[in-house]
Amino acid sequence: MRTPVPSSVTKGICNSREEESELRRGPWTLEEDTLLTHYIARHGEGRWNMLAKYAGLKRTGKSCRLRWLNYLKPDIKRGNLTPQEQLLILELHSKWGNRWSKIAQHLPGRTDNEIKNYWRTRVQRQARQLNIESNSKRFLDAVRCYWMPRLLQKVEQNCNSSYPLSTLDSQTHVIASASSTNFTVDNSSSSESFPPQTKLAQYSNLASEHSSSVTSPSVLSTDSMPISRQPEFLENPAIISPPLLDNTVNNNLILSDGYYVENSGYHMDGFNPASMPEIGTFGDSTSECQMAEGNWVFDYDMTDTLWNMDDIWQFRL
DNA sequence: AATATCTTCAACCGCATGTAC
DNA sequence: GGTACATGCGGTTGAAGATAT
Structure with missing residues (x-):
């Protein structure tokens, strides 16, 4: 499995709202993973946009959801398909x-x-x-x-x-x-x-x-x-x-x-x-x-x- | 060893659908 | 019914690793 590589690239989205222009994209960092995991452990899944905001993640709700469901969720099975x-x-x-x-x-x-x-x-x-x-x-x-x-x-x-x-x-x-x-x-x-x-x-x-x-x-x-x-x-x-x-x-x-x-x-x-x-x-x-x-x-x-x-x-x- | 090419897969995007008001 | 927002889905992309030359 590929480990997340810290991304220095923050492609700012050309958007009128300054907040959105700070959104991070690309590979997740360990720190972000930890923030997301801990937040979900405390508050549960769902309300992804709110979650992203209150967890202190500069990610979209969609991105958080995807990261959790495809990578961080504990019951994710790894390795080759049987x-x-x-x-x-x-x-x-x-x-x-x-x-x-x-x-x-x-x-x-x-x-x-x-x-x-x-x-x-x-x-x-x-x-x-x-x-x-x-x-x-x-x-x-x-x-x-x-x-x-x-x-x-x-x-x-x-x-x-x-x-x-x-x-x-x-x-x-x-x-x-x-x-x-x-x-x-x-x-x-x-x-x-x-x-x-x-x-x-x-x-x-x-x-x-x-x-x-x-x-x-x-x-x-x-x-x-x-x-x-x-x-x-x-x-x-x-x-x-x-x-x-x-x-x-x-x-x-x-x-x-x-x-x-x-x-x-x-x-x-x-x-x-x-x-x-x-x-x-x-x-x-x-x-x-x-x-x-x-x-x-x-x-x-x-x-x-x-x-x-x-x-x-x-x-x- | 260096470079090119191929493969994999995490992450993104746009769209559809669901839900609340 | 209309609108706004959240969520979910499937298609696509591109970076990184693997392999070939």
Whole structure:
């Protein structure tokens, strides 16, 4: 993390009011952070303009609010996003788009700014490198057919080692099967298949790491908002399962079409469209995992990207 | 070692929305 | 309903660090 650098630059705002011309901008100093933190500890959050004034900060209320919410607030979680969190971001973004604040609500300790930055710097960069519009169907396909299953798989591995899925929900026993993404619920009264988003919701609990403000499976049932676009694979889990889970050797995956998937790493990396299965590989005409039009054009060096260096889709057997 | 380029992310801005009067 | 102000949100910027040359 970057430590605040004292800023000698006080860009005066050309404003008629002298008071405003003294407003500080730029990086916060330790002293300012201390003032803000102490003031909030005594008086609480809110009334930001007043707070800025009475705390003795030459900042706007907005600036104070932002500093507190994105940096100083005690429950801010630091460090890299976990696979669970990355998965959740992808999932929620596919559902809600750039509703960063809404997405952040389901990742306790993470700020909307952080998630937004993550999306722009990591996800959109990959799209750029692939020469795809990040909001295009093609890119969404790549995300949901490659990143998400990979992350899901990684999360599952983590869960198997440290969080038995069966403990996630006392009412619902999730039978985690490495051979299928068509998750099965056994809730004693009925047995049914449910799509990954339900399972993702379980992972959202993990992502929250025991937070009391944890999301529940209902989170992803999105009862509170209209869903304009539901990724097809969420409704049809079979879409993603066949290519990923055909076989394993030394914990690596061998796809039905001969592609080899090295089972290491879990960042957002590891997608090499050069090894994209042929159109139709995933099954019948309902396959959503074929890239739109199937015409991938890459004008960059695939060896120089996060997508495939250490991770997956490395070579044909 | 010096310089250029790339990446990250804290902070800013403008706009939308909420609320009080 | 109109106005003023506070708050929240999403897009964008630019400084600083990291990496490449």
